[in-house]
Amino acid sequence: MTSSPSAENLTALKTSALLTASQLNKTVQVGEQKLSIIKDVDIHVNAGEFVVIMGKSGSGKSTLLGLLAALDYPDSGSVKLADQTLSSLDEDALAVIRQREMGFVFQSFHLLPTLTVAENIAFPLDIARRPNKARVDELIEAVDLGHRRNSLPNQLSGGEQQRTAVARALVSQPKIVFADEPTGNLDEQNANQVMQLLLDLRQQVGSALVVVTHDPALAEMADRVITMHDGRIVH
Ligand SMILES: Nc1ncnc2c1ncn2[C@@H]1O[C@H](COP(=O)(O)OP(=O)(O)OP(=O)(O)O)[C@@H](O)[C@H]1O
Numbered sequence: 001m002t003s004s005p006s007a008e009n010l011t012a013l014k015t016s017a018l019l020t021a022s023q024l025n026k027t028v029q030v031g032e033q034k035l036s037i038i039k040d041v042d043i044h045v046n047a048g049e050f051v052v053i054m055g056k057s058g059s060g061k062s063t064l065l066g067l068l069a070a071l072d073y074p075d076s077g078s079v080k081l082a083d084q085t086l087s088s089l090d091e092d093a094l095a096v097i098r099q100r101e102m103g104f105v106f107q108s109f110h111l112l113p114t115l116t117v118a119e120n121i122a123f124p125l126d127i128a129r130r131p132n133k134a135r136v137d138e139l140i141e142a143v144d145l146g147h148r149r150n151s152l153p154n155q156l157s158g159g160e161q162q163r164t165a166v167a168r169a170l171v172s173q174p175k176i177v178f179a180d181e182p183t184g185n186l187d188e189q190n191a192n193q194v195m196q197l198l199l200d201l202r203q204q205v206g207s208a209l210v211v212v213t214h215d216p217a218l219a220e221m222a223d224r225v226i227t228m229h230d231g232r233i234v235h
C-alpha cells in the first residue's frame with residue numbers, strides 16, 4: 001500500500017472530524033401524506049474511525065447512509081466532508097467527490113455486470129482518469145481473487161462478488177467508506193471473510209468506515225455504535 005498509517009497514526013487521525021452532519025431532516029411523499037423519515041439527526045465521523053449504525057428495519061439507517069454519502073439530498077440540514085459542504089453542491093460536483101473521496105459497499109454487491117473482476121476493481125480509478133494497474137493487482141491479491149481476475153460477476157459466488165466490491169471500494173484510497181449491510185446476503189463464513197477484508201484494507205488505507213449492520217459481532221469491533229429508532233438517533 002502506498003499510504004499505510006501506523007497504528008499510532010490511525011489513533012491520532014481518529015481525533016479529527018472528517019464528516020459532520022447537522023440537523024438532517026428528510027421527508028418522503030406517500031400518497032397525500034408527507035412522511036418524516038429522518039428527524040433532526042446530528043452525527044460526526046472522525047478520520048479513520050469505524051462507526052456502526054444499528055436499529056430495527058425501517059428505522060432509517062439506509063436513508064441516513066444515503067444522506068451522509070451524498071447519494072441523496074436532505075430536506076434540511078447539512079453534511080460536511082472535511083471542509084466541503086456537500087449539501088450545497090450540484091450533482092456533478094458530488095459525483096467527483098464520491099469518486100475521489102468515498103468508497104461504497106452494498107448488500108447486493110452492485111458490480112458492473114459486463115466488466116470483469118479486474119475491470120470492476122479498476123473502475124473508480126479509470127473514471128477518475130487515474131489508472132493504476134499495480135494498485136489494482138495488489139488489491140486483487142489482497143482479496144484472494146487472482147484466479148478470478150478475468151471472470152464476470154455472474155460467474156462468481158456471492159462471497160467472491162462482495163470481495164470484488166470491497167477491493168473496488170478501497171482502490172482509490174478514499175477518506176471514507178460507506179457500507180449498507182455488506183454481509184447481509186452472505187453465509188456466516190463468507191460474511192466473516194468479507195468483513196475482515198474490509199476492516200484490514202481500510203486500516204491499511206486509513207479510511208473511516210461507516211457500516212449499517214444487524215450483526216452484533218460487528219458492532220463489538222466498532223469504535224462507536226449509533227442506534228436509530230423511528231428516524232432519530234437514540235444513542
Ligand atoms: N422513497 C421512499 N418512499 C416512501 N417511504 C420510504 C422511502 N424511502 C424510505 N422510506 C421509508 O422510510 C423508512 C426508513 O427506511 P430505510 O430504508 O432507511 O430503513 P432501514 O433502517 O434501512 O431498514 P432495513 O433494516 O429494513 O434496511 C421506512 O419506513 C421506509 O418504508
Ligand SMILES: [Mg+2]
Binds near residue numbers: 061063
Ligand atoms: Mg436498510
